[in-house]
Amino acid sequence: AQKVTQAQTEISVVEKEDVTLDCVYETRDTTYYLFWYKQPPSGELVFLIRRNSFDEQNEISGRYSWNFQKSTSSFNFTITASQVVDSAVYFCALRGGSSNTGKLIFGQGTTLQVKP
């Protein structure tokens, strides 16, 4: 069975602090894909990143960075110098590759509050 666990339900930081959102996944597929989505208070889901299981290189995009470690089945997301606009619910998701399915398995989400 496939599963995504985001153990942190809520995180509160002060603006300019760095914050890391944890994501641990379970899958028996050898090929799989990991995603992060952002859901701001307005409610829409915004795609942030996709990473496949063969690419363990860390990714950096501006203040956002992602650390993918197959050895610990983790795909953590770090926001550097957080801003109030980063306040949102962040979802990690998994898609298995062996069955060629498009189905995404989402974690429960981490609510990030950035205070001014």
Added chain:
Amino acid sequence: DAGVIQSPRHEVTEMGQEVTLRCKPISGHNSLFWYRQTMMRGLELLIYFNNNVPIDDSGMPEDRFSAKMPNASFSTLKIQPSEPRDSAVYFCASSFGQGDEQFFGPGTRLTVL
């Protein structure tokens, strides 16, 4: 470019009524997904289509739910009869291929009284 379009954005109805949610995927995308988001169950996939054909409907709760995709630019999710436990936000998403990143619409907030 227009993103995924959903209508209505909000729907309030009474138990027993039929509800139809609509979705227009991003032009050129071949896969379409319907998700439901609740506090209790989080985000869960209901059904998805690839090239207008339903591929996985294992998440559809029961026979009261049905989904169609008559063409590449339109899909509906119907609940008949609706029940209070169907109250949720329903998202439609589309992707170029069924394995590619999915882009979500703004969602339809459904309240069944």
